[in-house]
Amino acid sequence: xxxxxxxxxxxxxxxxxxxxxxxxxxxxxxxxxxxxxxxxxxxxxxxxxxxxxxxxxxxxxxxxxxxxxxxxxxxxxxxxxxxxxxxxxxxxxxxxxxxxxxxxxxxxxxxxx
Amino acid sequence: xxxxxxxxxxxxxxxxxxxxxxxxxxxxxxxxxxxxxxxxxxxxxxxxxxxxxxxxxxxxxxxxxxxxxxxxxxxxxxxxxxxxxxxxxxxxxxxxxxxxxxxxxxxxxxx
Numbered sequence: 001x002x003x004x005x006x007x008x009x010x011x012x013x014x015x016x017x018x019x020x021x022x023x024x025x026x027x028x029x030x031x032x033x034x035x036x037x038x039x040x041x042x043x044x045x046x047x048x049x050x051x052x053x054x055x056x057x058x059x060x061x062x063x064x065x066x067x068x069x070x071x072x073x074x075x076x077x078x079x080x081x082x083x084x085x086x087x088x089x090x091x092x093x094x095x096x097x098x099x100x101x102x103x104x105x106x107x108x109x110x111x112x113x
Numbered sequence: 114x115x116x117x118x119x120x121x122x123x124x125x126x127x128x129x130x131x132x133x134x135x136x137x138x139x140x141x142x143x144x145x146x147x148x149x150x151x152x153x154x155x156x157x158x159x160x161x162x163x164x165x166x167x168x169x170x171x172x173x174x175x176x177x178x179x180x181x182x183x184x185x186x187x188x189x190x191x192x193x194x195x196x197x198x199x200x201x202x203x204x205x206x207x208x209x210x211x212x213x214x215x216x217x218x219x220x221x222x223x224x
Contacts, residue, residue: 042215106155
């Protein structure tokens with residue numbers, strides 16, 4: 001498939017554990033976005049990459065959240081010392097360039113117990 | 114904090130009826146998009162409106178962008194069960210690549 005893929009699709013973590021969520025964007029897409037979607041809510045912006053450069057991380061809720069895209073393709077969102085309030089679906093989206101249509105992956109549903 | 118308020122939050126209507134979903138903000142947006150999201154999937158883009166006052170029609174769906182670029186509406190004519198889903202509006206501010214999503218409207222069409 002040529003769409004955005006995310007892994008794992010589901011993740012259960014105990015409070016205090018670290019987790020890493022992976023996003024494989026559409027090949028050739030320069031821009032990559034991470035969003036957090038709480039149950040029953042619309043997605044909220046976390047961070048944005050243009051190639052390997054993280055241009056906006058204003059939506060990251062705390063310093064426990066860290067994202068990287070070292071080679072300008074695959075991206076990883078890492079959450080350290082997970083808390084129950086981190087439970088949500090984490091969506092990744094990619095686009096040809098920042099202002100083009102964003103294509104979303106299926107998301108990773110994180111549950112923190 | 115979500116700057117785009119959608120109403121209603123939940124809507125359940127009979128197949129064949131018409132409906133309108135509203136998306137309102139106090140902020141001005143350079144463009145506004147509407148998405149539909151199915152359970153277990155990411156949002157899928159339906160339409161982008163970029164000009165104040167713009168109206169776009171896609172089959173039974175009509176989208177309108179307010180003159181002041183602060184609000185939008187989605188009207189569905191003769192709803193079908195396949196229209197069931199979570200409808201999200203999302204705005205993009207001038208000079209900003211990120212999307213600000215609305216609170217969502219969960220639509221259920223009853224056969």
